[in-house]
Amino acid sequence: MSIDSPLIIALDYPSLDAALCLADRLDPARCRVKVGKELFTRSGPEVIEALHGRGFEVFLDLKFHDIPNTVAGAVQAAAEQGVWMVNVHAGGGRRMMEAARERLEHHGLKTHLIAVTVLTSMEAGDLAEVGIAEPPASQVERLARLAQESGMHGVVCSAQESSRLRELCGEAFLKVTPGIRPRSAEQGDQRRVMSPADAMAAGSTHLVIGRPVTRAEDPMAALETLQRELTLA
Numbered sequence: 661m662s663i664d665s666p667l668i669i670a671l672d673y674p675s676l677d678a679a680l681c682l683a684d685r686l687d688p689a690r691c692r693v694k695v696g697k698e699l700f701t702r703s704g705p706e707v708i709e710a711l712h713g714r715g716f717e718v719f720l721d722l723k724f725h726d727i728p729n730t731v732a733g734a735v736q737a738a739a740e741q742g743v744w745m746v747n748v749h750a751g752g753g754r755r756m757m758e759a760a761r762e763r764l765e766h767h768g769l770k771t772h773l774i775a776v777t778v779l780t781s782m783e784a785g786d787l788a789e790v791g792i793a794e795p796p797a798s799q800v801e802r803l804a805r806l807a808q809e810s811g812m813h814g815v816v817c818s819a820q821e822s823s824r825l826r827e828l829c830g831e832a833f834l835k836v837t838p839g840i841r842p843r844s845a846e847q848g849d850q851r852r853v854m855s856p857a858d859a860m861a862a863g864s865t866h867l868v869i870g871r872p873v874t875r876a877e878d879p880m881a882a883l884e885t886l887q888r889e890l891t892l893a
């Protein structure tokens with residue numbers, strides 16, 4: 661199955677039941693779903709199977725960051741479960757990303773492999789504290805270029821960087837952007853945020869959205885509003 665929607669709903673729940681409860685109200689023809697560290701650590705591969713069984717394409721977001729051999733093995737394990745997308749940290753470097761890509765190619769695995777640049781929760785002060793003097797936008801550019809050279813299909817970045825990356829890396833290079841906040845939504849721990857319509861206009865290819873839907877009083881109404889806003893954009 662291949663769907664047109666740019667929407668990826670982050671199923672950041674502490675149990676399989678809670679995640680499936682929302683998934684059962686979503687339409688796999690209108691969005692994809694993301695399984696992250698909390699849900700996967702609690703439920704393991706069972707959640708992937710359950711979501712595939714319901715017809716969803718799954719982004720397994722475990723942000724692998726380790727030595728090349730270890731990351732290649734982890735990415736292979738994810739791809740063999742049939743996930744649509746998997747990610748690594750671009751900060752793991754060229755040899756790590758190349759090892760992951762080569763492993764997928766060697767086994768003929770078609771999963772989209774993307775690299776996280778600078779987390780959307782980080783701003784300049786956070787980078788400075790870990791020894792990166794450059795502003796987030798420059799660091800994102802540097803890592804996106806490296807990710808592209810290493811054969812990644814795209815990056816995770818904030819929508820604030822999408823238009824620059826469209827110029828730098830091209831339209832086809834995926835720009836998967838969390839930190840999506842409809843105007844009325846709380847920012848929470850996110851820092852580099854953008855509204856859904858602005859993110860699409862800026863060149864994001866996919867929007868990752870969690871709490872504005874999953875923590876809404878009425879998640880389905882929140883999703884409908886989002887989908888309406890995007891159609892109008």
Ligand SMILES: O=C(O)c1cc(=O)[nH]c(=O)n1[C@@H]1O[C@H](COP(=O)(O)O)[C@@H](O)[C@H]1O
Pocket residue numbers: 670672696721723747776778779780781816817838839840850868869870871872
């Ligand atoms: O790789 C990710 O998905 C990711 C990268 C990033 O830089 N920032 C980021 O928020 N995410 C994920 O995107 C989701 C955003 O969720 P909300 O902030 O609740 O919309 C969470 O599941 C995060 O783990």
